[in-house]
Amino acid sequence: MHELSIAMSIVDLACEEAEMRGAPGVDVVYLKLGPLSGVVKEALLFSYEIACQQTPLEGSKLLIEEVPIVVNCPVCRERRSVQSIQSLCCATCGTPTPEILEGRELMVTAMELRQ
Amino acid sequence: MNPEPRLVEVRKNVLKQNDVLARALRERFRAAGVLAISLVSSPGSGKTAFLERTLTLLHTRYKVAALVGDLATENDAARLARSQAPVKQIITGTICHLEAAMVQNALEGWNLRDLDFLFIENVGNLVCPSSYDLGEDLRCVLLSVTEGEDKPLKYPTIFNSADVAIITKSDLAAAVEFDEALTRRNIQAVRPGIQVLKLSAKTGAGMSDFLEFLERLHPRSRAAAAVGK
Numbered sequence: 001m002h003e004l005s006i007a008m009s010i011v012d013l014a015c016e017e018a019e020m021r022g023a024p025g026v027d028v029v030y031l032k033l034g035p036l037s038g039v040v041k042e043a044l045l046f047s048y049e050i051a052c053q054q055t056p057l058e059g060s061k062l063l064i065e066e067v068p069i070v071v072n073c074p075v076c077r078e079r080r081s082v083q084s085i086q087s088l089c090c091a092t093c094g095t096p097t098p099e100i101l102e103g104r105e106l107m108v109t110a111m112e113l114r115q
Numbered sequence: 116m117n118p119e120p121r122l123v124e125v126r127k128n129v130l131k132q133n134d135v136l137a138r139a140l141r142e143r144f145r146a147a148g149v150l151a152i153s154l155v156s157s158p159g160s161g162k163t164a165f166l167e168r169t170l171t172l173l174h175t176r177y178k179v180a181a182l183v184g185d186l187a188t189e190n191d192a193a194r195l196a197r198s199q200a201p202v203k204q205i206i207t208g209t210i211c212h213l214e215a216a217m218v219q220n221a222l223e224g225w226n227l228r229d230l231d232f233l234f235i236e237n238v239g240n241l242v243c244p245s246s247y248d249l250g251e252d253l254r255c256v257l258l259s260v261t262e263g264e265d266k267p268l269k270y271p272t273i274f275n276s277a278d279v280a281i282i283t284k285s286d287l288a289a290a291v292e293f294d295e296a297l298t299r300r301n302i303q304a305v306r307p308g309i310q311v312l313k314l315s316a317k318t319g320a321g322m323s324d325f326l327e328f329l330e331r332l333h334p335r336s337r338a339a340a341a342v343g344k
Contacts, residue, residue: 002211002243009129017125031129038245038272086268087304088275096307100275106129106246112122 006039006106007047011057013108018056023113025056031064034105035085041066069103133247136215140222140250147227150333151235153213153249155273156257157266158239161283161316163191165257166236168316170198172326177231182221184213184238191236201225212243215250231333241270253332259284260293264301271305279310281325286315 010029018026033039041064048062073080073090079101081091090097128134144151154162166181173179180201183191192204205213205221218235227233235251237244256277258266261284267274274280280302288295299311312328314321330336 002246005210006129006246009132013125013127013129013131017123017127021123030125036272036275038242038276085271085305088307089304096303098307098309108125108127108129110122110124110126115121 001043003039003043004047004051007044007051010048010062010108011051011055014060014111015056017108017111018113021113023115025058025114026060026111027114028061028063028112029057029108030110031062032105032107032109033064033066034103035066035069036100036103037106039106065109067102067105070101071097072099072101073097074099130246130248133215136219137248137250140215140219141252143227144233144250144252145334147230148334149227149230149233150253150329151233151249151251152253152255152329153235153237153251154255154257155237155241155244155277156239156259156283157241157262160239160257160259160262162236162239162257163194164316165281165283165314166234167195167198168319168322169234169325170195170200170202172322173232173329174198174200178229179232179234180225180230181234181236182218183236184217186211186238207238211238211240212247213237213249214247218249231335232329241266241273245273245276253278253329255279255281257281257283258298258302260288260295261291264294264298267298267301267305274302274305274309277306277309279312279328280306282311282313284315284317285313285320286318 014026014029052058052060069082070079071082073095075093075095083089083091088097156162170179181195182203182205184205184207185191186207189204192202195202203221205217235249254277256274302311312325314325
């Protein structure tokens with residue numbers, strides 16, 4: 001369980017961004033999360049609340065957008081989804097596809113600042 | 116002056132601090148001509164025994180060193196010191212994985228130019244280490260024959276983050292009726308194309324394949340191969 005330390009990194013990042021923009025606090029943090037990031041959504045949401053305590057983010061919400069794995073299929077020569085995380089094969093033609101284009105995201109994409 | 120918009124775009128990686136440190140480490144390893152290899156696996160898959168054997172075998176021909184992560188004890192460093200290679204323990208306390216900053220701190224006082232190979236043994240854990248780049252050139256995921264053939268399917272993220280998979284404790288394969296073909300299929304399902312090696316640190320079977328694999332990857336042998344072309 002490393003979601004608490006990930007949550008603390010999110011809080012640090014958001015505090016820094018809010019301070020840079022002169023905002024007194026943050027209402028919402030938007031996060032993009034890929035299945036290959038190694039982070040579990042539920043555990044992160046639980047940890048986030050704890051990590052926010054006694055920071056300018058206290059009471060803020062973490063909105064997580066879960067994004068799918070996207071690969072570059074060598075046969076289709078196209079961006080494709082995969083059968084599953086347990087089977088990294090092109091969902092269209094079934095070819096094993098090691099080239100991952102998306103799915104490792106652990107990224108703060110936006111924030112709603114308190115005025 | 117325009118008021119700051121309420122919704123602002125950020126687009127920053129949560130682990131950017133770790134990623135920046137890891138990139139700097141990778142650059143330091145490259146500049147010093149050292150190949151950095153990390154080991155990840157579940158607890159008890161034989162990382163330390165494998166590393167002890169590897170250090171002992173490489174020590175006669177190369178300058179090798181190791182960093183070993185552990186939650187609480189220095190037992191692994193004491194064990195590995197028997198190989199005569201310099202070894203430093205990283206005690207993580209309650210943290211279940213290594214981070215680039217821990218590696219950077221542990222390297223203080225070591226001159227990387229004095230090394231050919233640096234091994235970094237992560238904390239035994241198949242979940243958390245997958246998120247953290249340590250600046251290593253090569254990440255080895257270990258899977259022992261006693262663990263069950265479906266482990267890659269249960270922990271796809273860590274297998275996907277690895278560069279090579281190593282099946283350990285091969286001397287016990289028959290006793291536990293290990294299905295090697297199924298294991299290899301499962302590894303390939305979560306990380307298509309990955310190289311898989313099989314060995315026993317106890318008997319030494321398969322160790323020479325692993326050492327040759329490492330020697331081929333070393334920057335000096337790559338440079339020599341390029342000159343020879």
